[in-house]
Amino acid sequence: MTKILIVEDNDSIRDSILEILEAEGYEAIGTQEGKLGYELAIAEVPDLILCDVTMPQLDGYEVLALIRQNPIATTIPFIFLTAKSAKGDFRLAMELGADDYLTKPFTRAELLGAIDAQLQKKAATHAYYIKEIEIKEEQLDYLMHYDSLTGLPNRLSLQEKFDRIGGGQTLDGEESPMIPMLYVSLDRFNQTIEAWG
Template identity: 35%
Template structure:
């Protein structure tokens, strides 16, 4: 697990890094928002600890940017700040912060809250899948597309689930048969092709996200060309 610590007080940053590393977490520390975003473009963490008062950017503005970008919106963010007013706390939570701790804080409590957030986020990842406006509720077996319900058969649901669990990965017809239908490839792949055709029809304008990889199989991707 990789945790980013955006904190301009070097003593607090080092204290948090030491505590996290003692629990086998990987960490990267940043004293400025620009440094943080530069690294974020290279490597997305599992969680972010974010100070509100930074020398070059406001932590609340950083939070807004994180929660408005699709590739970072689901990252748990805990705000760390010396501000203690109810307004500041509620404002951050309303903007999407997952938790809020005021300074000074107990390191043991911080670690406990971090563990709780990561566990909760892992459960949510296991219960839901999201890709370009297609949302799958795996527990309720419901699919919505830009908020509108999509009615899928059992196999269509399983096929979409498997593809959305492997975004940008080329999946052979054999892999799809084995994973979705539960039997080994025996030379018959028309079942896969027919279900892909039906699934594309139900996804309407988003059908272009399912790409045919000639001679191999299919993949779901935001790219715009078949291979």
């Protein structure tokens, strides 16, 4: 279940957001303090954070700055919820690493739309990096099992294949027969390839 953290010191606003999110099937966690919000972000590692700007102890800007410095939470999508609508406030939020900025009052549709957009962006980024990891793993596997010069299976690749074949059994339950193998070593192979292609 997608987990969302709400850091908002106004009880009625926080409770309304919690109610909306729970009705939409999200797991919602709420707090009224910036310091506790930061601690919850590290402990719970939510999928998204909604945060007010003006709060006691730590304000929203300070919470965001701390989160972006912590490797556990640095990539969590972060949306500000605030009555501050000045251009300077918006720019500061973006420069600190906020992903979106909703000015109060906002509608249910605006809130859910902003959340959905950030969760889709996060999912797409995650899928991209998973694919990149798979590609790198395939490349590493190829480099480990094939000769870089000839593209032919190398000693490790052949050894693993022979181990699989030799470790098997025939249909009648007997052990597989010995596998004859010829190993050829070519002296100065690299020099020959470089000279003659």
